[in-house]
Amino acid sequence: MDPGDYSPRGEARVPPELRAAAPAGIAARAPGRANLIGEHTDYNEGFVLPVALELATFALGRRGGADIRLRSLQEPGEVVVDASTGRGPDEGWGRYARAVVRALLEAGVEVKGFHGAVHSEVPAGSGLSSSAALEVAVALAVSADPPGPVALAELCRRAENLYVGVETGIMDQLASAGGRAGHALLIDCRTNSVERVPVPDGVAVVVIDSTVRRGLDDSAYNERRAQCGEAARVLGVASLRDATARDLGRLGRDDDVLFRRARHVVTENERVRAVVDALGAGRLDAIGELFRASHTSLAEDYEVSVPELDELARAAWATPGVIGARLTGAGFGGCTVNLVDARAAEDVAAEIAERYERATSLRARWWVSTAADGAWVAPVP
Secondary structure, three states, rough: OOOOOOOOOOOOOOOOHHOOOOOOOEEEEEEEEEEEEEEOOHHHHOEEEEEEEEEEEEEEEEOOOOEEEEEOOOOOOOOEEEEEOOOOOOOOOHHHHHHHHHHHHOOOOOOOOEEEEEEEOOOOOOOHHHHHHHHHHHHHEEEOOOOOOOOOOHHHHHHHHHOOOOOOOOHHHHHHHHOOEEEEEEOOOOOHHHHHHHOOEEEEEEEEEEOOOOHHHOHHHHHHHHHHHHHHHHHHOOHHHHHOOHHHHHHHOHHHHHHHHHHHHHHHHHHHHHHHHHHHHHOOHHHHHHHHHHHHHHHOOOOOOHHHHHHHHHHHHHOOOOOEEEEEEOOOOOOEEEEEEEHHHHHHHHHHHHHHHHHHOOOOOOOOOOOOOEEEEEEEE
């Protein structure tokens, strides 16, 4: 992973509605992410394969003063955080800004006052890491000398774990901070080492929103994490990263829930490596079954899908031009990620949405993206 060079690779684009709402000075951009495969493996010290998306969260404003004052183009009110102590709101979206400032200060990173606004293209509650994008954008906007992507991601993860109360792994923040155009990131969540995996030309990443909203705080996310910890304890391993298919038999069927949770994590880690191999060899035909198996495991063993996500995945599996499709994110609603033929990406997405609406009467939204660059911060006149 590159050191902390957050210069934009190209034009430092800022949405016009944000320019109209905030003073020019410093702009920071942090993308959302779609995880191609490797769901609920990050906090089990396993492997994940996300891409940064073209959808992003932006912060624009001027540095200076003793506090951080932010308005959101999506949410009402103003958030105020003390730049020297990290005191600020403990509710609403402002708690993410407060959490980031506290984590930066505790790590010895110099925090600058900042007055401006934030704007997010990443839909909240869709499983595309809107919270991580906000954390990384705020961190870059207020840091005098931001650390490199891995260290920045670790700080933002710590902020969310300790001060927001959601026990995420590092994937979301690291994909946002360290993404690279044309590549997925194979992240080893034990060591936080990163390997860039080329995504073949001609493959688009299509994210389709089921329109079933989810809130990570209110979901069973933390419960699943605790179940994995208990399964690891029973197996006598440090984490389920160290468990094998043979080990699962030692869980027995007396506690069917722990067995199924562990089986998902073990087999999902295997699928991540298999998808990496398939991308490297250009064997796109192998990806479809791996994505389908991942979705089925998440639905049946991990129980984080919902009927609408299952229907959206089935619609994709039946649509020509789809290489692979599965739910992405923590589940309990949100989106599917679809690798599709880039030449017909919009048409493919429209057909999936039409099939989904016929089955559910719900109208899906979609976004066509490439595997995009990660975060940047730059002066904006």
